[in-house]
Amino acid sequence: MNSQQFREAAHAAIEEIIEYNETLPTRRVLSAVPPGYLAPLLPTTAPHTPEPFSQIQPDISAHIMPGLTHWQHPNFMAFFPATTSYPSMLAELYSAAFTAPAFNWLCSPAVTELETVVLDWVAQMLGLPEEFLSKGEGGGVIQGTASEAIAVCMVAARERMLGRMLEREGLKEGTEEWEERKGELRGRLVALGSEQAHSSTQKGAIVAGTRYRSVPAPREDGFRMTGGHLREVLERCKREGKVPYYLTVSLGTTSTCAVDAFEEIAGVLKEWPDVWVHVDAAYAGAALVLPEYQHLTKAFVHFDSFDMNMHKWLLTNFDASCLFVRRRHDLTSALSITPSYLRNTFSDSGLVTDYRDWQIPLGRRFRALKIWFVLRSYGIDGLQSYIRNHIELGELFHSLVKGRPDLFSVLTGPAFALTVITVVPKRPQQMRNASKPDPRHEAFTNDFTPDAEKQALFDANAVTKEVYELVNSRGEIFITSGVVNGTYAIRIVSANANTEEKYIRRAFEILVETAEEVLGKGEANGSAN
Amino acid sequence: MNSQQFREAAHAAIEEIIEYNETLPTRRVLSAVPPGYLAPLLPTTAPHTPEPFSQIQPDISAHIMPGLTHWQHPNFMAFFPATTSYPSMLAELYSAAFTAPAFNWLCSPAVTELETVVLDWVAQMLGLPEEFLSKGEGGGVIQGTASEAIAVCMVAARERMLGRMLEREGLKEGTEEWEERKGELRGRLVALGSEQAHSSTQKGAIVAGTRYRSVPAPREDGFRMTGGHLREVLERCKREGKVPYYLTVSLGTTSTCAVDAFEEIAGVLKEWPDVWVHVDAAYAGAALVLPEYQHLTKAFVHFDSFDMNMHKWLLTNFDASCLFVRRRHDLTSALSITPSYLRNTFSDSGLVTDYRDWQIPLGRRFRALKIWFVLRSYGIDGLQSYIRNHIELGELFHSLVKGRPDLFSVLTGPAFALTVITVVPKRPQQMRNASKPDPRHEAFTNDFTPDAEKQALFDANAVTKEVYELVNSRGEIFITSGVVNGTYAIRIVSANANTEEKYIRRAFEILVETAEEVLGKGEANGSAN
Known part of the structure; x- marks a missing residue:
């Protein structure tokens, strides 16, 4: 496809997208296709010879559209919203044109630096405590999804907890004794979330290879996790020789949008200072753009991380999950594969950020562009x-x-x-x-x-x-x-x-x-x- | 931004992308900006009032372009390539328009079904063994990156190995005894990769919370991992009471594009049948489109998973990492959070695929579109x-x-x-x-x-x-x-x-x-x- 063909194809695609949006209310919101509808409509192998776009495009309306559930439809009132917008689409187009697996700063400095800038914008817009901005020891990073953010934080939390326990026992990193003992202690770790926390905490515990235990959040508490129930679970863990290392608190649970009792929880956790607390605000966190909700963020100074999806309620196409941490060193010390003796204050000071050490995958897309445009x-x-x-x-x-x-x-x-x-x-x-x-x-x-x-x-x-x-x-x-x-x-x-x-x-x-x-x-x- | 404004903005963006591509050779391939170049050029907070696209677009060339390292530049000869193409960009645009966090089939059946179809196309195009196609017990899934694919396989491998060990000990899933013993055994697990394997295997071991040990691949072996060196490491593990559960073999190592001795390795592993073998073919796997390279895939019938990035050498913009597994049940049984008593043959038979159980994140983008277009x-x-x-x-x-x-x-x-x-x-x-x-x-x-x-x-x-x-x-x-x-x-x-x-x-x-x-x-x- 040469430039002129691209121009024509792109204009046609844009008209189709505009037409799609303008006719949304006339479509059936939920796809009605039966399982397995698509395969019989398509060849069983890729074609050997190239096909022009004029042959590809009609298949979008013929074969793809019927299989779409329309998340932008005015009658879509399911799950949580997943919104897009024209500015977001344009940014995604630029991102595809500038493609790079930007695993470090040098791979494309703009990818890293714009991410730092716009996540500081987001943090301020949501009224997060200053600790979560990049200028100090914290900062933001774009993850694919809120569940990925949870898995990342749990791995970091697990390593932080084990490191602290091993150091308190006087062991030295890198020794066989350290590794042996680490294996033993790992078996005692427990991740916590309320009964109403999203299931991704439970899945994150599988990924991190630890136990998971839930904290009651009954109807009489409005399905919120309270300090009292959390304390009961923490104390039960202690009695059983288990070590809670991570807790998800929710700002807007999936079932009912309940908000956990942050201040109470922070109070209880004073006695368990090594527990990593992650605020899952995947959907409802967007409401923090309104000053009348920002009182909710006060307790966050006691917590370790916060995540909110721009791709839910804030007009940015999936994926754009904004994770903020109070101490970026907690992530990088767990997830960097640069051995500690090669780490330097230059990197840790934030002069150059290598976001690969803030996440599970190595490569990354230029996702900051769409947040910037939006x-x-x-x-x-x-x-x-x-x-x-x-x-x-x-x-x-x-x-x-x-x-x-x-x-x-x-x-x-x-x-x-x-x-x-x-x-x-x-x-x-x-x-x-x-x-x-x-x-x-x-x-x-x-x-x-x-x-x-x-x-x-x-x-x-x-x-x-x-x-x-x-x-x-x-x-x-x-x-x-x-x-x-x-x-x-x-x-x-x-x-x-x-x-x-x-x-x-x-x-x-x-x-x-x-x-x-x-x-x-x-x-x-x-x-x- | 209304439809007409989007049309105009999109046309302008398309012209800019065409101009970018056509003038690439005149640009400096590697960005020359100093660390921290961008923040001083941008406001410190998001604007309060909306800006028109005519105000946003000029910042692309003024502030973003100088910070780009141009991976499509003819003088880009670093790392491995990360290519894009006009058809891929168009698909990404459609994907942004149809945005959905398609975490299950119903969320947008086309997202799941097209993925199954095009990954079968890719598997056949690369000459993978039939076992990796969706019609049997295997199948493909799009991951973000090859490193993410490795982390996913390691978690699945860890769970598969522990499950087998615990069952052999006569323990019953769900009991406290099972959990206790699982914690003990987990500390003995070791992931393996050759010295030349990409560092993401080492990082995957951190995520999975297990030890990592490397297999020598010296110059005299052409930096390939051989059966002999693998056997030495496996036997050393055995003597030390460690349990190897996972091995990365490489089709094209990062440093030199060496290809490990697959047949020899498969031969040695007959004595260690529980080890999950993953083929990391992130870059060089693309060469399997050529019949003269397809003899390399014969040994894959002995292995558990294979991963190749369309976003490296195959003209698809990042991210499009194609992971194929021989038994999808190995992934879903580890990563599904649906308890086992709720699982059914309906789901396991593949009538409806929920790709969320094949990966770490919950939500997913419509990435199959770009592979289809390309x-x-x-x-x-x-x-x-x-x-x-x-x-x-x-x-x-x-x-x-x-x-x-x-x-x-x-x-x-x-x-x-x-x-x-x-x-x-x-x-x-x-x-x-x-x-x-x-x-x-x-x-x-x-x-x-x-x-x-x-x-x-x-x-x-x-x-x-x-x-x-x-x-x-x-x-x-x-x-x-x-x-x-x-x-x-x-x-x-x-x-x-x-x-x-x-x-x-x-x-x-x-x-x-x-x-x-x-x-x-x-x-x-x-x-x-």
Whole structure:
């Protein structure tokens, strides 16, 4: 493909992308293809002779589009958003043109230096403590995903903990004794996260090769991890001879966007100063662009790392996970393969940053460009209005739900534009029966209430699940469900560039209609019995 | 940025990219900026108000371009190539538009399914054994980098080895006994790689939390790992109670593009059947598109995984590392966080692939698109001519070097377009003196030869290093050096889309001129003494 062919092909691709975006509302948000749809449509081997772009491009609309789930669709209200924007796409195009596996500074100084600059911009924009900026001992680095950031921090935490333990035992690095003992101690390490922490902490523990234990975060605590529950788990570990070395705290859990009790947790951890605390703010961290949320960052001075995905709520195409650490030396001393006797203050001082030592892979893409383009194209003001608008629409949705207590119960929220609801089962007769002590066996009275509650929960779970599945199978909107401490719930979060009030209202209508349909059916069944 | 603004901005970006590519030869290949050049040129915080693209774009040429090292430059002959192409850029643009953190099939079925299809294309194009295709128990997955692929395989290998050991001891998964014993056994695990294997194996061992030991691959073996040296290391491990669980073999080592003795190694490992063998073919694996190299893949049926970067030699912009495994279950059983009692034959049969269980991060980009575009735009024939041309130019360079034995000595190559050379020091007088026994202390005669050799090596290293540094500091070409088993050597590899014979010849001229200058200076110094 020569320059002129590229120009023509690129213009055609751009028109297709514009057309795609403008026609999004007319498409089915969730792909309806069956598993294995694609292979039969394509040749079984690569072609031997070159194909012109005019032959390749039509396959995008013919074969790829039907298999896409449209994350920018105004009716995409599932998981968390994953947004893109035109400025971000342009930056990704430049990045592809300037391709380099920029594993060190020299490979392309701009790749490293722009990353340092824009991550300082992000840190300030989010109101992170100064410690996380590059000018001191901390700094930011772009990872692929929040889960990768967690794995990186866990490996660094494991090495830091083992190093400290071994040094306290008077052992010397590099000796066989050190290695032997390190192996023994490694088996005692435990990573912690709340029950509501994203599963990537559990996976990170697999990668790091350590145990994992979860901290209760029950409904009565609003699904937040509290200092009290954390202390219980820490003390149990101690009694059992286990060594907690890492903890994920969440700013916005996956199920309900709960925020852990940071100050309490920091207080408890004063007695466990070697535990690495990582703040997983993958989605909700974006809300820290708003001053009214920045009080949340105060406790971060006690923590070791913080991660937020620009590629979720902040208009930057995947991947752009921003990890900040309080002491970059914690990462580089674990992940640099330059032996310690070759390390120098020149490198550690940050004059030259080799980000390969801040991550698992060696090579890296020029991802800072898209963050740079997005921050400049929207400006902090633009991003603030963007986030605020979604939060307000989340509040609107919540108020609509509250207006129909006959159909819905709010489990949590609105929190960061997410509302989590359950459908209210219509079995008043049965429930009353179950709750009322039966005079024939009064001795069991005390057992009756829990049974009734269980039955009520069972009923609620059943209808909520039915409503959820019916809504998604009809395909007008796409939502996700989750089981939160035994409760089956529906999560609704609408937060991309195409989100609008009318889509929120329509989504609520769909939920109402579907709930009425399901509950009506239940009543019909009930009366038939 | 609305559609019309995007159209205009994109057209401008495309013109800039075309102009960049067409003027590459006129640019300085290696960026000459000093550390910290960028921050003073940019604001210290993100702007509050939005900036139009017309304000952003000029900063690319003003501030970013000077900080780029141009990997597509015809005079880029350093490291290994990292190529891009117009079709690849277009695919990256589409990928950014369709952004999704496609962590499971449903998130965008096309992302998963196209990946399976094109990786089968790649496997067949490279002549990999059938076992690595998706139709059986194997399959391919796109990782970010070859180093990430290594880390993933090491974690899977660690879990597979520990699982087998624990089962043989009669323990039951999920019990405390299993966990306890697992911790003990983990401390005995050792990952292996040859001395010449890329350092990412050593880093992978850090990530996986195990020991690492290297296998000698000395000059007399052509820097290849042989069965004999591997056996020695395996037996030493056994004597010491260590358990080798993973081995990297290389198809094209970083320093010299050596190919390990696969058949011999497979033979030795019959006695260690639990060791996971990973073939790191990050760069040279691309040459397997040529039938004349495909005999190399025969031994792979004995190995567990193979990785090759499309983003090095095959015109696909970073990142596109293609990892193939013989049994995908080895990856998913280690990396899936779905508990075993929830796993099903439906998923394991491959009807629906969840690539999140084949990698460390959760989310993933739509990277299959660019491989698809590149394979179709060039065709297998096109890629074959492309690779063959570079290999022939590598042979040309080698023949030029051989024509000047007074200046250069070939350490290795040409291999996969890479030639590794040293500069021949001009100290005949001193060397003869050093080699000739001094009659005053004949007793030490036997010590004289090694000293002379050491001195010769020292001299050669000194002049080679001087030539290398002078060439790079002048900036017309960019090459890398390396120390291979004590020998300081210069690596020259030219293999991107802009590579041409005239640039190869000019690079050789520069090396000759610089070597003559350095050696002439040495002589002048010598005669002055």
